[in-house]
Structures are given as C-alpha cells and as structure tokens.
Amino acid sequence: MKGATAPRIIVTGDLLRPQDKLFKSSQNGNILWFHRLVRRALANATGLPVQALLWDEPGIAPPGSDVLAFDTPGFYAAAGVTPDVAGWVAVFDAMELPREAAARLAAPFAGAAAVVGFELTELQKRLLTLAGIPWLDVNIHPYRFGPDVLFAIQTDHPEILARLVPHHAEDHVFEPWADLLAATAVKMPPRVPVESTCLLVGQTQVDRALIRHGRLLDLSHFAVPLHGVLGPEAPVLFKPHPYNPDGFGLHHVGLPLSRIRETRENAYVLLAQDAIRTVVGVSSSVVAEARFFGKEGIFLGTPPMRIAPRRADLAPGRHASVVDAWLSADFWRGVLAPVLAVTAPDGRRPVLPPNALRTSLRQFWGWDEIFFQLPWDLAQARAKERG
Numbered sequence: 001m002k003g004a005t006a007p008r009i010i011v012t013g014d015l016l017r018p019q020d021k022l023f024k025s026s027q028n029g030n031i032l033w034f035h036r037l038v039r040r041a042l043a044n045a046t047g048l049p050v051q052a053l054l055w056d057e058p059g060i061a062p063p064g065s066d067v068l069a070f071d072t073p074g075f076y077a078a079a080g081v082t083p084d085v086a087g088w089v090a091v092f093d094a095m096e097l098p099r100e101a102a103a104r105l106a107a108p109f110a111g112a113a114a115v116v117g118f119e120l121t122e123l124q125k126r127l128l129t130l131a132g133i134p135w136l137d138v139n140i141h142p143y144r145f146g147p148d149v150l151f152a153i154q155t156d157h158p159e160i161l162a163r164l165v166p167h168h169a170e171d172h173v174f175e176p177w178a179d180l181l182a183a184t185a186v187k188m189p190p191r192v193p194v195e196s197t198c199l200l201v202g203q204t205q206v207d208r209a210l211i212r213h214g215r216l217l218d219l220s221h222f223a224v225p226l227h228g229v230l231g232p233e234a235p236v237l238f239k240p241h242p243y244n245p246d247g248f249g250l251h252h253v254g255l256p257l258s259r260i261r262e263t264r265e266n267a268y269v270l271l272a273q274d275a276i277r278t279v280v281g282v283s284s285s286v287v288a289e290a291r292f293f294g295k296e297g298i299f300l301g302t303p304p305m306r307i308a309p310r311r312a313d314l315a316p317g318r319h320a321s322v323v324d325a326w327l328s329a330d331f332w333r334g335v336l337a338p339v340l341a342v343t344a345p346d347g348r349r350p351v352l353p354p355n356a357l358r359t360s361l362r363q364f365w366g367w368d369e370i371f372f373q374l375p376w377d378l379a380q381a382r383a384k385e386r387g
Contacts, residue, residue, distance in 0.1 A: 006111025011035040012053035013118040023083045025055035034118035045332035093122035134339040142285035144365040146177040147354040152319035159338035169321040178292035185272035194273040196237035201281040202248035209283040209304040218249030222300040
C-alpha cells in the first residue's frame with residue numbers, strides 16, 4: 001500500500017473482487033466513480049482530505065493525486081486463496097483470516113477518521129469495526145423503478161445510524177413510482193400472454209448477493225424450499241437474468257421441463273401483470289421490488305439488503321434508503337458529526353436531474369426499456385403507418 005496519510009476520509013469499495021476471467025480489479029472504476037461523486041461534499045463537510053483507495057495497477061496512483069493503491073495480489077497470497085473469483089468468494093464474508101492477510105487489509109485505514117465505502121465486502125466491514133474505524137457502506141438500492149437509482153446506506157455505528165433516520169425514505173415514497181411504471185407498462189403488453197401465477201427470477205452467476213459462507217449459491221441449492229413454494233403442478237414462468245441466459249441451477253432441482261415457461265420479457269412488464277401473484281428468487285432485487293407491484297416476494301436465500309419499511313424500523317444491520325440527500329455537505333456533516341469534527345452547515349441542497357446516476361453509471365436495469373423504448377416503438381409504428 002502506497003501513500004497513506006492521516007487524518008483523512010477514505011473512499012473505497014470491494015478491493016478484492018477480480019474480473020470474472022482475469023485477475024485484475026473489476027471495481028476500480030466503480031470506486032473512482034463514487035469517489036468523484038462525493039469527494040467535494042465530504043471535503044466541505046469535514047475539512048479533511050478525501051482519498052480513494054483502489055486495487056493497485058500501473059498508473060493508478062500518480063504522485064500528488066488523491067488516490068491510494070492497495071496490493072491486492074499480496075493480500076491474496078497472504079490469505080492463502082487462489083487469485084481468481086473462487087478466491088474472492090472464499091474471503092468475501094470470511095470470519096477468520098491469517099494474521100498477515102488481516103494486517104495487510106487493515107493497514108491502509110490506519111489513522112483514518114472514517115471510511116465511506118461503495119459496496120464493501122462483509123470482511124472489510126468486519127475488520128473496520130474491529131479496528132474501531134467508523135464506516136458507512138453505500139450501495140445501489142434494490143428498488144430501481146423510480147426516477148433514478150438511489151442509495152441504501154448501512155453503518156455499524158449507532159449514533160451515525162440515528163443521524164440517518166431523518167433521511168430514510170419510507171415505503172410510501174416508492175409506491176407512486178411503482179404505480180407510474182405499472183401504468184406505463186400497460187402500453188407494453190407481453191408478447192405472449194402471462195398465465196402463470198408465479199414468476200421465478202434468475203441472477204448472474206457471479207453476484208455478491210449470492211455469496212454465503214464462502215460459496216456462490218444458485219437455485220440448485222434451494223430445491224426443497226423451491227418445490228414447497230411452487231407446489232406440485234402449476235406452470236412456472238422463469239425469467240433468466242439478461243447477463244446469464246442459462247438456467248441458474250433451475251434444471252438441477254427436479255422440476256419437470258414441461259412445467260417451465262421461459263420468458264425474455266422486461267421484468268417490470270412482468271411485475272405489472274395481474275396474473276402474477278408471487279415472485280420467487282434467491283436474492284434478486286426483483287423479489288424486493290415485487291411488493292410495490294402488489295405481489296408477494298419470496299426470497300429463497302438472503303435479501304440483497306435489509307431495507308427498513310419505516311423510519312421506526314431502522315436498526316443495526318438494516319439499510320437506510322437515501323434518495324438524494326447524500327448530494328449535500330450538510331448530509332455528511334450530520335451523519336459524521338458523532339465521530340469527527342465537522343464544518344458549519346450551509347443549508348445547500350443540490351438536486352440532480354432524473355436519471356443522472358443511471359446515465360452516469362451506464363446502468364438502467366431494464367427501466368430504460370419501459371420509458372425510452374416505448375416512445376421509440378410508437379414512433380416507428382407511426383412511421384410505418386405513414387408508409
């Protein structure tokens with residue numbers, strides 16, 4: 001690790017996740033994206049340097065920059081795991097590490113006033129807690145049907161958690177967004193009428209939400225509860241993830257092929273169908289979103305995040321839904337005040353246009369097909385009518 005200074009705020013993320021086929025960072029871009037998004041507000045709130053900590057690679061931390069470099073290959077060697085996705089899965093939520101590996105992972109944070117993470121591993125959060133370093137973990141929220149994506153924020157610090165409560169968006173905030181999307185989907189009927197009452201959703205093969213106790217899960221790990229949910233005879237509508245068109249373990253649960261109806265329809269078009277009553281998955285965000293469309297969502301595994309429906313429900317281990325307050329320095333002043341000195345409030349509340357984060361991330365999670373593809377399709381149809 002190069003160039004550590006103190007005191008400072010460190011912005012980082014999953015330093016350990018490699019690309020699916022190469023042993024190089026898959027998250028440096030996301031960490032840098034988040035660092036540039038919040039560094040001004042964090043610096044204004046605290047008066048401290050705000051540094052990004054990344055997986056070291058050539059040119060990643062030039063002299064004089066606000067970027068620190070972490071020796072991820074050295075950590076993997078010290079941890080005694082293979083330098084690949086399997087090794088990452090093994091350490092993601094590990095309860096124990098060899099002493100040298102733990103020391104390597106903790107070293108960059110020595111003297112840090114606080115850590116603001118973007119989708120940290122469970123291991124990182126545990127080590128920061130043990131080191132007594134306050135942290136907030138900021139995640140892309142599983143409710144993705146609104147005017148933009150938002151953040152789900154978790155912390156281990158009870159006073160920071162209390163400061164998050166006034167910023168937490170309760171369920172009623174999201175209900176009109178779901179209604180608007182469902183209404184829009186009426187104009188986009190599925191190509192094949194939906195008759196199944198149960199929608200089963202797949203996921204990507206490599207997904208942090210699928211890691212439990214050092215292994216990646218899929219539907220094949222939940223054969224017994226899945227049969228209990230589906231019952232003995234009714235047809236099942238299966239929606240594969242767009243990035244994982246295979247069965248996500250579905251063909252290893254003993255379910256007859258004659259019962260499976262595979263669909264490529266947009267997930268929100270499916271959620272808007274009255275015929276569907278239940279949405280089932282391992283840890284998919286679609287299951288979390290289902291209840292806003294009047295469906296029962298059933299997780300076979302663990303939800304990707306535990307979102308509090310009401311402010312009164314926000315408790316340790318749960319995530320706060322923060323729509324756009326994070327844009328302001330006052331937000332960071334408020335949540336960090338219990339753990340470090342902050343500057344005077346300025347009362348400013350910046351606002352971004354709709355879809356700002358979606359567009360910046362280049363990630364739309366199917367929302368674009370509803371609100372952008374529909375006008376395009378209608379325009380094309382009118383053009384054909386005119387000859």
